[in-house]
Amino acid sequence: MPHPAIAKDQVAVVTGGASGIGFAAAKRFLQAGMKVAIADLNADHLARAAELLAHVAGGGADDVLAKETDVAKPDQLEALRAAVTARFGDVDVVMNNAGIEPPSTALGPREAYERILSVNLWGVIHGSQIFAPDMIARGRPGLIINTGSKQGITTPPRNPAYNVSKAGVKAYTEALAHELRTTEGCAVTPHLLIPGFVFTALTARGRSEKPAGAWTAEQTVDFMLARLEDGDFYILCPDNDVPRSLDERRIAWAAGDIIDNRPALSRWHPAWADRFRAFVEGK
Template sequence: MTHPVLSSGNVAVITGGASGIGLAAAKKFAALGMTVCIADLGADRLEAARAEIAAVAKDGADVVTSETDVSRPDDLMALEKMVTDRFGGTDLLMNNAGIQPGSAIFGPLGAWERVLAVNLWGVIHGSHAFAPGMIARGRPGVIINTGSKQGITTPPGDPAYNVSKTGVKAFTEALQHELRNTPGRQVNAHLLIPGFVFTPLAAGGRTEKPAGAWTPEQTVDFMVQHLEAGDFYILCPDNDVPRPLDERRILWAAGDIVENRPPLSRWHPDYKAAFEEFSKQGR
């Protein structure tokens, strides 16, 4: 069964579309015959991505690019106007742009501000710019926001990224609740929760995909399958972590509150054995 939005002639807008999951999604949608607009930074990167997408586009479907800084609301408003003026509106919005330069609790505030501006505010700006017009069209539409498992289990090591992706989760849940309760709307939001994906963001200087990682293409194929199933939470496994283990990790994280354990007890030496026993039920 094919999702009605994933149809030839419909329009997809993807931020962070010049590489990684965004580029894989753009190629997937173009191969279905959708008009694709990728938004990112860097004219050379955008042109290289445009050529890749155009090479697989079904029946010469349109592929356009836009230099867009998602941390700037005016850039997103201009992007929405360009797409509407040129193609009549947007059927699928993928708020996917993200950065992960690394952070520390008492690290430079500028790094925190940039991560939040792109990863969280970029999703909010994109939704504010596009969703009202998508709703007003009165036709099926999809908003996909790219989150992260780090926004759910919040492992130690990169707090700014975790905070940004936790915010994306909370915002997308609120967005879907709002959409669900808007009379006559046909637009739905979905939270994409990737596993370990070999992208420029996660490569860490590596040139070959680790065995445990999925490719961006595998992630997008899984995303499309679960869009068609109507899932809100699109929780992706990878080659190292199956869904049952993800579920145990998520449940344990929630249990820190319910059981009044120390925060991030999964990494606390006093709870190591208890977590290992708990997690075996997901293996």
């Protein structure tokens, strides 16, 4: 059975909803009979996304709300919450999905860190803190889905600002899950979406065709919905190149750096490359 929060006439809010995983999620929620609000930054992209989504909504455009929102600014998320409740009523599902990925190194630029953290991490924190209290008070099943990344778990040596933001999303969502499950009468469950290689505007990097190894946003969302039915907190998505078994070995090796006191990010250290390869192969 689908998660009880995903049902006809329920209300979902999706940030970063004008494209990619957010748009695919909004589409699936509408196909389930829900009313959906999408939030994003570009008004033209939002309007086009809302137009496309209206075609799959049971109630047409009446079931879709699009609102330009910068998730880095809590007052704009407060305005989003007010607009959604005025239009549709109480919120059942919040998907804190908005994300950006400008380049960075460990030493800068500072502006990249500030912007990435304000959107990728603070956007998740703001969205959870602004929507969750009313959802909890209702005592009804609800969902908070926060979009993380495998880069926030294995932290590869590229774009560390992005890694830091997604590591923060993981830690925050874990803490939120513990807090809500120990809150009396709370029926809201948080979940951490951990996409694999997904072909979206964020990952295209100038490519117009999906690489063979990537999943589509729709595949990722369908996997997410299936795992939500089973109650998974960590929704670890594979793709066409990397099965779950390989992800598990990579994650275990990353944890082993601390346990075995190996060099930082030893998976990418030339002196440890052969040992990592043997570990992956189970030798």
